[in-house]
Amino acid sequence: MDVLKFGGTSVANADALRKVIAIVQERHVSSQRLVAVLSATSGTTDALLALARAAGRGLFDEVAMRVEDLRDRHFGIVDDLISGGAARLSTRERVSSMIDSLSSYCQGMAFLGECTPQSLDEVASHGERLSTTIVAGALQDAGLNAVWFDARSVIRTNDAFTEALVQFSDVVRLTEQHLIPTLQLHDIVITQGFIGSTADGRTTTLGRGGSDYSAAILGATCGARTIDIYTDVSGIYTTDPRLVPEARPVPAMSFREVRELALYGAKVLHPDTIEPAIAKSIPVRVLNTFQPDAPGTIITAEQPTDVAIHAITMLKQCLAVRSVGASSSRQAQHIADASGFPVVLQLSWLEGSLMVFRYRDAEHAEHIKAAYENIAEHIDDVVTIVAVGPHAGRADAIAEVARIAAPFEPLAVTSGISPVSVVGVVNERGGLPVVRALHDQLVGP
Numbered sequence: 001m002d003v004l005k006f007g008g009t010s011v012a013n014a015d016a017l018r019k020v021i022a023i024v025q026e027r028h029v030s031s032q033r034l035v036a037v038l039s040a041t042s043g044t045t046d047a048l049l050a051l052a053r054a055a056g057r058g059l060f061d062e063v064a065m066r067v068e069d070l071r072d073r074h075f076g077i078v079d080d081l082i083s084g085g086a087a088r089l090s091t092r093e094r095v096s097s098m099i100d101s102l103s104s105y106c107q108g109m110a111f112l113g114e115c116t117p118q119s120l121d122e123v124a125s126h127g128e129r130l131s132t133t134i135v136a137g138a139l140q141d142a143g144l145n146a147v148w149f150d151a152r153s154v155i156r157t158n159d160a161f162t163e164a165l166v167q168f169s170d171v172v173r174l175t176e177q178h179l180i181p182t183l184q185l186h187d188i189v190i191t192q193g194f195i196g197s198t199a200d201g202r203t204t205t206l207g208r209g210g211s212d213y214s215a216a217i218l219g220a221t222c223g224a225r226t227i228d229i230y231t232d233v234s235g236i237y238t239t240d241p242r243l244v245p246e247a248r249p250v251p252a253m254s255f256r257e258v259r260e261l262a263l264y265g266a267k268v269l270h271p272d273t274i275e276p277a278i279a280k281s282i283p284v285r286v287l288n289t290f291q292p293d294a295p296g297t298i299i300t301a302e303q304p305t306d307v308a309i310h311a312i313t314m315l316k317q318c319l320a321v322r323s324v325g326a327s328s329s330r331q332a333q334h335i336a337d338a339s340g341f342p343v344v345l346q347l348s349w350l351e352g353s354l355m356v357f358r359y360r361d362a363e364h365a366e367h368i369k370a371a372y373e374n375i376a377e378h379i380d381d382v383v384t385i386v387a388v389g390p391h392a393g394r395a396d397a398i399a400e401v402a403r404i405a406a407p408f409e410p411l412a413v414t415s416g417i418s419p420v421s422v423v424g425v426v427n428e429r430g431g432l433p434v435v436r437a438l439h440d441q442l443v444g445p
């Protein structure tokens with residue numbers, strides 16, 4: 001049994017979905033049973049969150065407009081994708097009744113003028129519920145023994161809405177009760193990424209980008225041979241191809257390297273994805289829906305040792321707080337502990353400290369700056385750059401990174417916590433030039 005996951009751009013429109021369906025059909029021939037985990041169509045989760053916020057502000061007209069946009073968009077995909085009259089009609093009906101219940105729910109929110117984290121999750125969950133409904137309908141129309149499966153019946157979480165924590169032992173039990181029997185009856189199970197539910201049946205989500213994590217959880221609980229993450233690029237690249245066009249796929253990486261990349265800004269994979277796969281030693285592959293024959297990247301427990309550095313990533317939206325003197329450093333630490341500001345990196349010496357925080361938005365950045373303005377010597381807008389690779393943590397690799405970054409006066413260059421990474425902090429303006437220079441000189445062709 002294999003688990004395949006398709007991200008937002010892979011299910012964005014009928015053309016992309018035809019590619020997904022072709023991959024599922026081909027994989028079905030070679031592997032028999034499949035669980036396909038789908039994201040919402042690209043842009044839909046953002047649109048749903050905007051809908052929920054409009055509902056919370058009581059904006060009835062905007063709610064109605066946004067709901068109808070979602071209906072039109074999903075109907076458009078059904079009509080483009082499903083040719084059989086009966087299958088098209090029944091899929092349209094299922095989509096319509098989901099949108100109707102979404103609409104009633106949002107009207108209720110608008111009457112109350114309230115948008116709680118719980119209602120954000122309930123609304124956001126519709127993206128994945130809709131995309132999977134369409135794909136299941138299309139596969140059934142193509143004559144495959146495929147079934148729609150509600151991930152909320154197995155992905156049990158706590159009630160930390162919008163960032164819920166998965167209760168793994170419950171998921172194992174529920175998978176045995178509900179998913180394995182479904183897999184015995186059907187060749188292909190189509191289910192949602194990103195969403196889960198509490199023990200008392202309230203819908204939760206696993207955090208943005210969480211569909212990768214859902215796929216890994218189900219891969220681990222079903223004992224999959226591989227977990228294949230299909231996206232819009234051909235694997236994990238030497239750096240974000242949107243930042244450096246010369247970036248190219250890395251054939252093989254270790255779980256440890258990929259986790260660091262994901263934690264420090266490489267959006268290609270949700271960082272939690274790695275954990276369940278490691279626990280069961282299931283290889284994860286990152287593949288391209290639009291070029292399914294490209295080899296992609298294989299991620300395994302073993303550390304490939306082909307080159308010193310595999311990839312570079314950059315975490316934006318960071319603030320570096322430098323404090324001088326033992327008492328200021330202690331206060332800086334105290335503020336961080338009390339406020340729960342997300343710390344990315346922390347270095348301390350007898351005579352001072354450097355703390356790097358990640359902020360969510362401009363308001364959050366101002367909040368952090370205000371908390372430190374009276375005790376910090378300097379507060380700088382910075383980026384955190386991480387190079388990962390088999391020998392990235394060695395002194396010579398750290399020295400190389402420091403040499404290349406030197407013209408941009410880095411605030412710090414240090415080994416990462418694991419032997420496969422080196423971390424640099426540079427001024428925001430220097431971020432992209434440093435990434436490009438490191439890419440050219442350390443991993444370039």
Ligand code: ADP
Nearest residue numbers: 007008009231232236237239240242266267268
């Ligand atoms: P999906 O919707 O399939 O989950 P994402 O948008 O979450 O896709 O992730 C894929 C994107 O991640 C790519 O389009 C790419 O721009 C970005 N990305 C960032 N860093 C990397 C990297 N090192 N390798 C590949 N892609 C990367």
Ligand code: ASP
Nearest residue numbers: 039045194208209210211
């Ligand atoms: N649809 C969700 C998001 O946009 C989850 C995912 O795509 O992984 O964050």
Ligand code: MG
Nearest residue numbers: 007209267268
């Ligand atoms: Mg993603």
